[in-house]
Amino acid sequence: MMKLTKSRLKSSLLCALATVSLSYIGLVQAKEWPEDNIRLVVPYSAGGTTDLLSRKVADMLQKELTTVVVENRPGAGSTVATGQLARGGRGSDYMLLMASPGHTIGASLYPNLRYDPVSDFAFVRNVINIPNVMVVPSDSPYNTVAEFVEAARSQQLTFSSPGIGSSVHMSGELFKTMTKANLVHVPFRGSGEALPALLSGDVDVAFENMPTVYPHIQSGKLKALAVTTVEESEFLPGVMPMRKAGKGYGLETYETSAWFGLIVHKSFPEEGMVKLQAALDNVMSSDEFKKFLPQFGAEAGEVVGDDFRQFVQDEVQKWSDVAEKANLKR
Amino acid sequence: MEKSEQQFVADSEPLYGRWNPNSALGGIFAVLAACFLFYVVPGYIVIPSDMQHPLLSPRFLPQLAGWMVLALSTLLMIDGLIKPPKREEVNEFRRGVPVMRQALMVAAGIVYVLFFEELGAIGSGVLATALLFLASGLRNPWVYALVIVFPVVVTLLFIYVLYVPLPAGTLWESLSLI
């Protein structure tokens, strides 16, 4: 047995290599979409809100279609992964990306983007929306948006965020430009670091995501002054939407939320798009999904296909203007 | 007598002269730090127009650290001149290392850095591991079976057990092997 000749060894090794590399991805006859595993790219690192929501969606989606593998590709906001998707090429027929406000904000924040956030992609649908809430510490002297704006026009106040370019940060910048308040941004790294500063009153206000601050509003450590969506949120009954609460202070058109939706490369097959949207419809109408949403203070996304594209286009424009005014545009 | 004899032995221990490694190292670092402070920082760190306070400047920490390097490396240089460090014995394993061995290591590194995506995790793993085995002059053909087994097993482990995706190799894809 030990006297295996060199050539036999070589050929058997080659054989082994070939077999392995073939079975590695799986040789499948060309059939209809999906003939391969779907990859859901999360443009942030494992453990964030986007990652968590994506994994849940992937888990539910694969019961409808085929195996969905979640892949984290963080880098430069979300622009590294998005740029890779925009380049397309092999495998892009099975690549989905969980887009979030970073997709539209990043377009103005990061320099020399090599893709267009709207025209390089096809838009599947908006899956989940999470409202932001304007919160102040419970011992804060301000009880309404009006009081807060009045105070912030006569003195300098601070607002916290989990990082520059996050939807929480940009909601604050939007508030600042619309009300012409004297607000200073204090960046932290992640909500875990930002929250204690807010609870202890080191910063005056935040425009945080609902799930982050909801328990603290419930326990009375934070006061909710307004929600950033157009309608009142079912989780915080009695808390006015910003448009109403800030009437007379330039906030009549204020609206932001953390949205999450699936986008694909612009050459994505038509058949796949139809199937994907149908599968998402099933997922989103399931009881499991409806039970899952309230745990994050989230609402089901509404816009599909071209409406979603229009929504993203409007968002890009909105944040580009805000970034310009806040001196963040690169 | 003991004392003076010990002194003598201590003095005759080989010391570096003026060109000791510490002074050289200090000199190199000092030059690099100066380049960093006077060329890189002004050129590649923009000061935003709306900066409120010099302590908030994006240049503050890099400059602080740069000056630290400059000051400390100057100190290291002077320290080396005043008190040259003792010469260490040269490790006998470091002498006469075959150039081929080092070249093969560099080649393996290049395979990983430049061709990881093209050859895929398995392809580059096999090639680089084979190069490194060659560098050590392994002759037993059975050992080379490991060259294939290990990258394959580890890649499959990453992909299917740990759910960590690794590249399959764009080269194989374009050759339609996969």
Add this chain to the structure above:
Amino acid sequence: MENFSEVLALFLSVDNFLAIAVGVLIGVVVGAIPGLTATMAVALALPFTFSMEPVTAILLLVGIYKGGMYGGSITAILIRTPGSPAAACTLLDGYPMAQQGKAKKALKTALYSSVVADMISNLALIFFASYLAKIALNFGPPEYFWLICFSLTIIVSVSGDSVIKGLIAASLGIIVSTIGLDAVYGTQRLTFDDYNLMDRVSFIPLLIGLFAIPEVIDFYTSKVAPHLRTAVAGASLTWKEFKGLLKTIVRGSVIGVIIGAIPGTGATTAAFISYSEAKRTSPNKANFGKGEIEGVAAAEAGNNGVAGATLIPLLSLGIPGDVITAIILGAFMIHGLTPGPILFQENLTLVYALFCGIMVSSVVLLFVGNAAIRYFSVIADIPKTILLPIVLMFCIYGAYAVNNSTFDIGLMLAFGVLGFVFNRTGIASAPFLIGFILGPMFEDNLRRTMLISKDDLSIFFRGPITWVFVMLTIASLIFAIRRYWVARNEAAV
């Protein structure tokens, strides 16, 4: 305690014990593989917990967390490859011990220190959670700023033979840490317009590059040496030695608990502070960094002391202190639970069932760890000619897997070359790592303090906590300078 039976009913199930055992096992294995961190394992395990009972789900994740904290030390000791960031400190003395044929002793020391620290951390969580959570809330930017200043003084103790060189390395680490987009203004800093540098330099490639790769380069730039069996069959840790270490372990655990209870500082910092404290008070100061058993114990105690304590701000305030606890927070929410004071009011039974499970996980760690030592020790028997190419492969795959980026492979090898140069010129690598970790924290908190100060700089000294850390910083500096002079004069005589 009429609820006691309810707690037991909730906790005593086969599923829970299975979850703990599997979790700790996954944690130890993944933690030991370079590049795969406990964070990643927890994130990847999360989808599997969707369908589990809440207690089972959380215990699985906590098990992975605790296992991962320890697992990193195995490969750090055996092949100088820190499986997790905090193990970089264990490596300082663990690897030299292994080289001296005391691998088994080092591994056992690491395990027992981890388990004891874990227990202490759990007890702190169970009994002092609300108290420690209050302290944590009192930590604003100025308090953090002084805490980081104090932490920076540990550079002196890990600088090896030359403090000057150590400080240079730390400064270089700080410079590398400032690469990326500026946190306040979003402007580019030392990115040279390269996409891959827009975020900060990734931590895992830097960590592996700095410590593991130099071994590989070193091996291939010298002649093939005969294989030296590091003999894991060597002596184990004796009871007497363990008793001698107990003080260090307890001190390390307490440091770990305090650091862990304050969100955002991290296990690596705790390990290094504990190590530095042990060195300061040890009679064998000179042996630290050359294979001192107390160094291994201090590092591991500091790092595992964090594990239970990070759950304090999570459970009692709903604030995640690091990425792992952020994922665990997500797991709570998926099951419809919100950590924080409300959890203690509405789901007290569940909280106590969790506490039971967390205590059990420390015991499980002891058994899994012992088994792991036995199997991983095989590594020590493989000749380096075969082992090192395989280690390199793991490092490459791991570095790639963190961000799915080939750029990180290049980055890791570049830091490998830097680490190799450091080794050959007598510069310690640990200060570089500390500079890289603490540099951004220093800057962030300085800037945050400035931003919230509203132009009143007295905020830097606003309360007792700031003063405590100012004093500690000054005292630590005085100690360091005095020790430096004493050592210098001794060397001169």
